[in-house]
Amino acid sequence: MAQLTESVRLEQKGDIAVITISNPPVNALSYHVRQGLIDGIKEAETSSATAIVLICDGRTFIAGADITEFSQAPKPPSLQAGQDAMENCSKPVIAAIHGTALGGGLEVALCAHYRVALETAQFGLPEVKLGLLPGAGGTQRLPRVTGPAKALEMMTSGEPISASEALECGLIDEIVDDLEIGAIAFAERAVSDSLPLLRIRDRSDKISDAEVSLFDNFRKSIAKKTRGFLAPEYNIRCIEAAVNLPFEAGLTREQELFSDLMRGLQSTAQQYYFFAERAALKIPGLPKDTSLIDIQRCGILGAGTMGGGIAMNFVNIGIPVTLVERDQESLNRGLAVVRANYERTAARGGITSEDVENRMALISSSTDKNSFADCDLIIEAVFENMDLKKEIFRELDAICHPGAILASNTSALDINEIASATNRPESVVGMHFFSPANVMKMLEVVRGDATSDSVIATAMSIGKRIKKTPVLCGVCHGFIGNRMLFMRGIEAEKMLLEGATPAQIDQVLFDFGFPMGPFAMMDLAGLDIGWQESTSSSSTIREILCETGRRGQKNGLGFYTYDSTTRAPTPDQDVVALIREFAESKHIPQREITNQEILERCLYPMVNEGAKILEEEIAIRGSDVDVVWINGYGWPMYTGGPMF
Ligand code: 3HC
Ligand code: NAI
Numbered sequence: 001m002a003q004l005t006e007s008v009r010l011e012q013k014g015d016i017a018v019i020t021i022s023n024p025p026v027n028a029l030s031y032h033v034r035q036g037l038i039d040g041i042k043e044a045e046t047s048s049a050t051a052i053v054l055i056c057d058g059r060t061f062i063a064g065a066d067i068t069e070f071s072q073a074p075k076p077p078s079l080q081a082g083q084d085a086m087e088n089c090s091k092p093v094i095a096a097i098h099g100t101a102l103g104g105g106l107e108v109a110l111c112a113h114y115r116v117a118l119e120t121a122q123f124g125l126p127e128v129k130l131g132l133l134p135g136a137g138g139t140q141r142l143p144r145v146t147g148p149a150k151a152l153e154m155m156t157s158g159e160p161i162s163a164s165e166a167l168e169c170g171l172i173d174e175i176v177d178d179l180e181i182g183a184i185a186f187a188e189r190a191v192s193d194s195l196p197l198l199r200i201r202d203r204s205d206k207i208s209d210a211e212v213s214l215f216d217n218f219r220k221s222i223a224k225k226t227r228g229f230l231a232p233e234y235n236i237r238c239i240e241a242a243v244n245l246p247f248e249a250g251l252t253r254e255q256e257l258f259s260d261l262m263r264g265l266q267s268t269a270q271q272y273y274f275f276a277e278r279a280a281l282k283i284p285g286l287p288k289d290t291s292l293i294d295i296q297r298c299g300i301l302g303a304g305t306m307g308g309g310i311a312m313n314f315v316n317i318g319i320p321v322t323l324v325e326r327d328q329e330s331l332n333r334g335l336a337v338v339r340a341n342y343e344r345t346a347a348r349g350g351i352t353s354e355d356v357e358n359r360m361a362l363i364s365s366s367t368d369k370n371s372f373a374d375c376d377l378i379i380e381a382v383f384e385n386m387d388l389k390k391e392i393f394r395e396l397d398a399i400c401h402p403g404a405i406l407a408s409n410t411s412a413l414d415i416n417e418i419a420s421a422t423n424r425p426e427s428v429v430g431m432h433f434f435s436p437a438n439v440m441k442m443l444e445v446v447r448g449d450a451t452s453d454s455v456i457a458t459a460m461s462i463g464k465r466i467k468k469t470p471v472l473c474g475v476c477h478g479f480i481g482n483r484m485l486f487m488r489g490i491e492a493e494k495m496l497l498e499g500a501t502p503a504q505i506d507q508v509l510f511d512f513g514f515p516m517g518p519f520a521m522m523d524l525a526g527l528d529i530g531w532q533e534s535t536s537s538s539s540t541i542r543e544i545l546c547e548t549g550r551r552g553q554k555n556g557l558g559f560y561t562y563d564s565t566t567r568a569p570t571p572d573q574d575v576v577a578l579i580r581e582f583a584e585s586k587h588i589p590q591r592e593i594t595n596q597e598i599l600e601r602c603l604y605p606m607v608n609e610g611a612k613i614l615e616e617e618i619a620i621r622g623s624d625v626d627v628v629w630i631n632g633y634g635w636p637m638y639t640g641g642p643m644f
Pocket of ligand 1: 066103127278
C-alpha cells in the first residue's frame with residue numbers, strides 16, 4: 001500500500017488498483033485530496049493493474065469541494081487536473097459510491113468511465129444552495145448523461161436523487177450490495193469484456209434533440225420559488241450551453257458564469273448561511289456527552305392552529321402523539337384539520353393513502369390531561385394567556401412522570417414565570433414553532449433560568465430529528481424572532497400614519513425578497529389575535545379595523561380586500577381613508593414617503609434589535625439571529641440575514 005498524501009492511499013487488490021480517499025468528516029475535495037487523486041491515477045496507470053477503482057472511507061463518497069477553501073486563495077493543484085487524469089486514463093476507471101456524491105464529488109464521479117453505487121447512495125449537485133453552479137464541468141457532463149430535463153431539475157433545486165433514480169436516468173451503471181467487492185468485480189468485467197473507456201464529454205445522444213421551449217417553460221415553472229436568487233438562472237444558462245455549444249466552449253461558459261457568482265454577494269451570503277445553520281446546533285458550555293432524555297411518546301395540549309401541525313412533525317418520524325383538547329368538538333376539529341393536511345399531501349403524491357392512515361393511527365386523542373401520564377415530552381399550545389398557561393403547567397406537573405419535559409409553544413411569554421408554576425423548573429423549556437407548524441422549519445428553543453442541560457440538549461436534538469432548524473435563545477418578550485418583528489411592525493405602522501399605504505410598504509419588502517410584507521402577514525395571521533371587542537378603544541389602526549369588522553384573510557377583509565375564491569388581495573381605498581382619518585385626528589402631518597425610506601425604516605430597527613438581543617445574550621451568536629429570520633420569516637437568504 002502507498003500513502004500518496006495525508007488523505008489518499010493506493011493499493012492493488014488482485015489486478016485492480018484501488019484509490020481510497022479518507023478525509024473526514026465528508027471527504028471534501030481539499031487540496032491534498034486533489035493531489036492524491038492525480039498521483040493515484042498516474043501511479044496506477046504505470047502499475048501492473050488492469051483497471052482502477054476510486055472509493056472513499058467513512059460515511060460518504062466525496063461530498064463536494066471543501067467549502068472552507070472558498071474564502072482562501074486558490075491552492076494547487078486544480079480539481080480539473082485530477083478529472084482530466086481520470087477521464088483520459090488508458091485503463092478503465094470505476095467510481096464506487098456510497099453515502100452522498102455531491103457537488104465536486106459527483107463531478108469527479110462523472111469523469112470516471114463507469115459508476116457503481118450502493119442502494120442507499122444519493123447523487124446531487126447542491127451548488128445552487130450555496131449561490132453557485134457546479135463549476136468543475138458538472139454543468140456540461142450531467143445533461144450529457146441524464147438529458148437536460150433531469151439536469152435542470154437537479155441543478156436548480158440542488159436536491160439529491162436516489163440510487164434507483166440514478167440508475168434509471170443513466171447516471172450510474174450498476175447498484176451493488178458490497179461496494180468494494182462489487183466495484184472490483186465491475187472493473188474486472190470491464191477488462192475481460194473490453195468495455196469502452198466511456199468519456200461523458202464525448203456523448204451527445206441525450207442532448208441532441210432538446211427542444212428550445214424546454215428552457216423557457218422550465219424558467220416559468222420555478223420563477224416563484226427562485227425569485228431574487230441568481231444561481232438558478234445561471235445554472236439554466238449553463239445547461240443551455242451544454243445543449244448548444246461544443247463541450248470545451250460549454251466549459252468556458254461555465255467558468256465565466258461560475259466566476260460571476262463566486263465574486264457576488266449572494267454566494268458569500270449563502271455559504272455563510274450553510275455554516276450558520278450548523279453552528280446553531282453547537283451550544284457553548286453544553287458538554288458533548290450531555291445525556292438525552294428518551295422521547296418515546298409526545299403529548300400535545302391544544303389542537304388549534306399550532307397544536308395539530310406540531311403533532312404532525314412527531315408522527316411523521318414515527319413518534320406516537322397523545323393529543324388533548326378541552327372538549328370533544330375542538331378535538332374533532334383539530335384532528336380533521338390534520339387528516340385534511342395529510343390527505344392533501346397524498347393527493348399530490350407526496351405520501352400514500354396507507355401513510356395517511358398509519359400516521360393518523362399514531363395520534364391518540366383525549367379530553368383528559370391525565371392521558372399525558374406516559375408521555376416523555378409534553379408541548380402546550382393553548383391560548384396565549386399567562387394565567388391559563390400557569391394553571392395548565394401546575395396540572396401537568398402533577399400528572400406527568402418525573403423527568404418528563406414540559407414545553408410551551410408560547411410566542412412571547414416569560415418561560416421562567418411559566419416554570420415557576422411547577423416544582424420542576426429544570427424540566428420546563430420553550431419550544432416555539434412557527435406557523436404552519438408542519439411546514440415551517442424554524443424552531444426557537446427557549447432556555448429558562450433553571451432549564452437543565454439535558455432538557456436543552458434533548459429539545460435541540462428532537463428538533464433536528466423532526467427536521468426543524470432549532471436555534472437556542474434566552475427568555476425575553478418575543479424571543480429572537482418576534483421581538484425583532486415587533487420593532488418592524490411599530491415602524492411600519494408609524495409610516496402608515498405619516499402617509500404611506502399598506503400596499504406600498506408591503507411592496508417594498510416583497511421587492512427586497514420577503515414572501516410578503518407586514519400588513520399582508522397580519523391579514524394572514526388574523527387581525528383579531530389578542531383583540532377583544534369589550535376593551536377595544538380605537539387606539540391603533542388594527543383596533544379600528546377590527547372594530548369595523550375587518551379580521552384579515554379569514555373574513556376576506558383586512559388591510560386588503562380578498563377575492564372569495566382566489567384569495568388574491570386588492571388594496572382597499574376604504575382602509576386608506578380610515579388611516580388618513582386616524583392620522584388627522586392625531587395631527588400627524590402627511591407627506592410622500594420614498595421606497596428607500598420605507599426599506600430603511602423597516603430593516604434598521606430590526607438590525608438594532610438584533611444587536612440588543614446579542615448584547616443581552618438572548619442569542620448566542622449573530623448568525624443564530626440570521627437563521628431565525630431566514631427560516632422563520634423568509635428573510636431572503638441571498639442577503640445573509642439581518643446580522644450578516
Ligand atoms: N466542505 C467543508 N466542510 C463540509 C462540507 C464541505 N463541502 N460539507 C460538510 N462539511 C462539514 C460541516 O460543516 C460539518 O462540520 P462540523 O462537524 O464541524 O459542523 C461536517 O462536515 C458534517 O456535516 P453535516 O453536519 O452537514 O453532516 P450530515 O451528515 O448531516 O450531512 C452532507 C452530510 C449531506 C454531506 C452535508 O454536510 C452537505 O450537504 N454538505 C455540503 C455538500 C455541498 O454543498 N457540496 C457542494 C460543495 S460546492 C462544490 O462542490 C463546488 C464544485 O462544483 C466545484
Ligand atoms: P388556537 O386558538 O388556534 O388554538 C388553541 C387551542 O387550545 C384551541 O383549540 C383551544 O380549544 C385549546 N385550548 C384552550 N384552552 C385549553 C385547555 N385549558 N385545555 C385544552 N385545550 C385548550 O391558538 P394557536 O394559534 O394554535 O396558538 C397556540 C399557542 O401557540 C399560543 O400560545 C400562541 O401564542 C402560540 N403560537 C401561535 C402561532 C400562530 O401563528 N398561530 C405561532 C407560534 C406560536
